[in-house]
Amino acid sequence: MKKTFEFLKQLNENNTREWFTQHKQEYDIVIKENKTLFNQIYNQLQEYDNLKGIHIFRIYRDVRFSKDPTPYKTNFGAGYSRLKPMLRGGYYIQLEPGNSFVGGGFWGPEAKDLLRIRKEFELNTTEIEKIMSNEIFTKYFGEIKGDAVKTAPRGFDKNHPAIDLIRKKQYVVMRKFTDKEVLSDSFQKEALQTLLAMRPFFDYMSEVLTTDLNGEFLF
Secondary structure (H helix, E strand, O other), X not given: OHHHHHHXXXXXXXXXXXHHHHOHHHHHHHHHHHHHHHHHHHHHHXXXXXXXXXXXXXXXXXXXXXXXXXXXXXOEEEEEEEOOOOOOOEEEEEEOOOOEEEEEEXXXXXHHHHHHHHHHHHHOOHHHHHHHOOHHHHHHHOOOEOOEOOOOOOOOOOOOOOHHHHOXXXXXXXXXXXXXXXXXXXXXXXXXXXXXXXXXXXXXXXXHHOEOOOOOEOO
16 A cells, blocks of 8 residues: 555645656556455455445546546545445545545435435434444444435424434445555455444345335335
8 A cells, every 4th residue: 555655645746647658657556556455444344244336446537527626536445335226325435645535325315316315214213313323423424414405394393303414415434544554464354344333334225225204115
């Protein structure tokens, strides 16, 4: 990972196609290193979960609709998707100097799924509160994060005790890692343990999204 961080730091200071072309050989070395790490974690995670696949994100940015004209990302990232429709939630790892993290959750739920989640929290938050108060969950993630609407969504009471959860448009968790932690020999193990710590959250949300409010399976 040391070579990866050195390359990304230089790229951050020289984010041009000319510089990247001149250092393409270095990029080829570090992308191979990262693919090896991401695939090793995928294979380990697969022993505990049913994954559909791995997506290693390209370093090339789509600048057509972006205010940022720089052509390259300054991070390496990989996502692991679970086997739908019964299993929901996505895992993600990002490696970037000063901004590395392991996270996951529900970034952009479909409208019907978002409504189902909100209806569940309107009805009962016992299970999600139990998950959020778990010692490991609290240690790694602190809380469930995500963008939210400013007030109550249409059809929901703004004074509902669980309004902070109901207002959310995303339900994600994240554990940040320092550069020193990423560069340590224990990072791969810690990353895997962090991904596994999301499982109770993912499994509960999967149960919600595959049943109706009466607990009857939809599939």
